[in-house]
Amino acid sequence: METPEQTVMERLEHGSAPPPDAEVPAAHTFEVKNVSIWYGEKLAIDNVTLDVAANAVTAIIGPSGCGKSTFLRALNRMHELTPKTRMEGTVLLNGEDLYSSTVDPAIVRRRVGMVFQKSNPFPTMTIGENVVIGLRLNGVRNQRFLNERLEKSLRMAALWDEVKDDLHKPGTSLSGGQQQRLCIARALAVEPEVILMDEPCSALDPIATAKIEELIYQLKARYTIVTVTHNMQQAGRVSDYTAFFYLGRLIEYGPTTKIFTNPGEKQTEDYITGRFG
Amino acid sequence: MRFERAHNHTWRKIKSALAVGIAFGSALLVITPLGLVFFYLLINGAGSVNWDFFTKLPAPVGALGGGMANAIVGTLELLALAGVIGIPVGVLGGVYLAEYGSARLNSVLRFLADVLNGIPSITWGVVVYGLIVLRFKGCSAYAGGLALALIMIPLILRTTEEVILLVPNGYREAALALGVSRWKTIVHIVMKTASKGIITGILLALARVGGETAPLLFTAFGNRFWNHSLSQPIAALPLQVFTYAISPYDDWHRQAWAGALVLVTGVFCVNILVRILTRGRGASVV
Amino acid sequence: MVVPKHILGTFDDALTSLRKDLLMMAGLAERSLDRAIKGLLQRDDDLCTHAIADDEEIDQLEKQIDKDGFEILLRYQPVASDLRRVISAIKLSPNIERVGDQATNIAKRARKLNRHPPLPEVQMIVPIQAHAMSMFKDSINAFARENVELAHSVCSRDKQLDDMNRDANRKLTELMMEDREQLRGYFNLILISRALERVGDHATNIAEDAVYAAAAEDIRHKSLAASV
Structure with a gap:
């Protein structure tokens, strides 16, 4: 039996069904338990516990200095690059402790890729070299394998058609939006399980932003994505779950639709409606 | 209404013009000696710069001709x-300073x-004299090279550190x-990105020590003939110029001018090379 | 309810003006309904004409609220309570406009009744009018004060109004059969009663939107949803 809805959809020749309600997450990629992070004496993250849903986009929002970037970086141990950091709590990636003493941070980062606010293709390298540099420096020498991965990564980053004839040109010759997608391709090339994005569109114009957002939506099928954003509308558009941070604490975490129509906490409401300050 | 204080504006314009004038004069003062030196060297030395100068050994006192081939090769060595x-x-060291350490x-x-x-270069000569020359009982190319290296190290260290931090x-x-x-x-990302800056620093350091005389006086010592072993004294262009310049012979004075001209031209060329390198493609940031 | 203020002052201004227009519209609808009924009970054609004239302004305000609501959505992309308030305002205004229409309807029928000798049965309308009016006022109050309890009470009172309307219908139909002379008059009273019953329905809709605006809870078609 066809439901009336299906009949109408078929009549409109529109194949895809509406996305299911993101109420109950199927699986968790990250399980963050009681994480606190200090920079020197300053407490940047205050006892945060949160599970990141697999194959979904989780947006982290909050005012500047609320610890959202620090939290993101704690998910692939990038925060350790800042001197004098101290951390407590556990972060499990698919059940494995990221901070176990036997774990090499480099391996963590191979499994948890990252894209930054400012697109940063390596200036001394061509577009092609930029994509495969992660593999090359991790010891992959097989040129055929590298070429395959190069094309695959660029295709996934929706950049292949635009650059396939210019792979030998410098990575910095691309436009800002293309550079950011190149950086996403570079992160994808090492086949991570998760992609972290730290305000990936904040330096881009609306069209380039829309392309990245569409890309995020496409990548969700294969990767778990955690993105930090200042742009609330963007969080609303791309994410399934939203976490609101304020003063280092996780104030509220839940399905994006819920957060943006009926937040449970007054601080969240004040922030997203622009009543802060 | 707001534009009525026109005389003030004129006075400001005069002050501005004055400041620009003084700055321009100062810049001219800086460039003038360079021009004068080069011009003077050209007048006095150009006549003696010929094929023989680059290919022949120094001639004995009184004999015509001769060159500084051994000194040129010695300086390169x-x-x-x-x-x-x-x-x-x-x-x-520069990498360590920029990337590691507390x-x-x-x-x-x-x-x-x-x-x-900031240490005077002759000090390095004395240091190497004490450390190497006395111990091994003789001046050598090694000692000279070491003295120059010691001058180069802090120079390269600082420039490398700075470009890596950039x-x-x-x-x-x-x-x-x-x-x-x-x-x-x-190695693959940071130094590669900074490679032009690092090479520039190295070239400038080489240009700087290439013209040094003092540290070589009692390390490389100088040699009137070809050097056949690096553990023997070796000739160097600035050293030869120095020796000839303080001699009482007109022939040697002319050769000294020529040597100085070649030296200055060499340094000049290195600097131009550096300019070309640093201009380059826009790909590199530093 | 626009406290604390937004960082963006113009956003506050736009929300305030939207709210003011909505309350103005509700006030006009109330007055129009009141005048129409008074015109009927006091046999005053002037009041009826005023009631009909008010509707013109109500219609204009409905258009204004739509326009301002869309503009707020477009310019400020409101979220959370702001979004709910704007959406409710846009959904509320047609209901208020329909209440205005019902007032016009009543006023027109009152003028027709006023051309004939008075009917004592007009008094049957009084309790229905009182009930419908209180529902409408309370629904607007519930929205304006974001009072969820009051809104719920409005919804639960609709059943009673329906019953009152049915009773009046039955009695008037009987009278129509007994007294053929007054058939037209009774018929108009039936339609006035029905118009008041419709006002109750609109008040219920407004109250439901008020609950959504205040508590982000959709209470419409509850029984239906529960049975699915």
């Missing part, structure tokens, strides 16, 4: 020696390097986030 010792130490240790090292940069942190983070190890990131 000394620079090669100095480079072999000084470049790796200087570059790696803030306190680094500021001490940086201060020491700046002090070393590499935006985003590139380091991008590489580390790909799971690349720290030292591979530094």
